[in-house]
Amino acid sequence: MDRQYDRRKHRNGEVNLVRMSSYDNRVSRGGGGRRRRRRAKNSAILLAFSLFLIVSCMGALYYVMRLEARENMSDIEVDGTVDQQTGTVLGKTPERDEDAVPEREEPTTTGIPQGEKIPLVAIDAGHGGVDGGSDRKGVLEKEVNLEIAERLAEKLEDLGFEVLMIREDNDTFITKQDRAAKANEAGADVYISVHQNTYEEQDNEVSGVETYYCEDTEGSKRFAELVHTGVVTATGARDRNLRETDGLYVVREANMPSCLVECSYLTNKKEREAIVTQEYQDKLAEGMAEGIYKFFYGDEQ
Template sequence: MAKIKVALDDGHGTETPGKRTPLFNDGSFMKENEFNEAVVKITGEFLKKYDIDVIYVASEKTDVSLKKRVDMANEKKADIYISVHANAFGDSWNDANGFETYIYSFDNSNNVKFAECIHNKCIAATGLKNRGIKAMKDFYVLKYTKMPAVLLECGFMTNKKEAELLRSYEYRKKVGNAIAEGILQYFAIDKEEVLLTIDEALNIIQKKCVFDDNTMKYLQFYKFAESMIIRLAEAMI
């Protein structure tokens, strides 16, 4: 049986004009692609544990053209296509909120089924307002892909509460894992209990406990350190 191929698209690029949050109280902001890229990587690592072939269609830091993204997915004969985004309403803080999923049309029942698998998993995992699955024929990545495709808007960058979620590792992991679980459901693959990787576990512990790099290095020197670190991180999620 041929390996399943999944095309993952982290929307925009790090330097795409205007694609960022308003300023937080400390003067900082989050670029949309920071969220998109992080989620796509989490989804990809999850899927690789199930021997799924992951195609990153926009691996460069620049804003890869929509045509190049779609062409890569089509040329590599991906089975499905997921484009990850964060939403916005205007360019200042406001109350627009929620999670929504776009498909090209409701005419293709297979695409609708795929969208439902992804969308429902994400709503359950995030707890955000359900803005539904919507048809949009103007989105290039939905119009020109030759496989079932979805574009996800995973919360509003212009809603301060949701923006704080979007820049947190915990929320990114929830979304990334939910997308992967939706993909498993779509392909009728049983989900196994898969532990975090050691790198994922170290990242969680360092952020939760605010340990410096030297402390993290010492932590890894203990006997059975890897198993302990992974289980400790799992308990922190």
């Protein structure tokens, strides 16, 4: 190789001159030049490899940094979507996201408006004591009536009403005269009587809700109508209509808007089985409470 190199050196003037100048010492020293060239070659490879490593590392580092930056960007984008939904500026912390969820509005039929006189509701569970009312297949009317009356009282008190229980246990017998008088003397604002109905035959198909009122008392029709609608809507029971009568002592003699609700037919198997359940009693009481609330605070007043 050295010889060829030398010969080429002689043949080609300019190129050789350049090469002579760069390899000058190596050429003159023979074998030492070979080792130096090899060493130089190795150094060049090492240098190139080092450069390659450095560039690779920097490249990798740059790539990782880009990835991290992109992840942060996507976090911001997710939050940004929430921003658009709520119309507020959000941070990336979950706490602030939760803050952005609007609070639920309070139901419209809870509580009595402040400053208003608190109405007194007389609740009369029909029958009692020796008067058990209707009795079908182990279901005793006086007991069911009291259970519904108690649930209604609880719901009304939760709404802020005052409640007068005409009958408070199943052992006490109260005459119809005493019932009306108790409501009148307490100055109740409305009166509601709770009963269950029966048909002549056992296990008849007849079912549903009837509500009675006496038109002699001002406000009774509207009161009865609101309670009746509330009960029918809440239970989904058959609507057996609002009925006017002057034959029922309690609704006739009570001085205030009053009604008597026949909640179910104990002679109907389906209703008899439903009426003893807490679920159905709650629906009935809920419907009554809604009607009573609307009577005092409804839009149509």
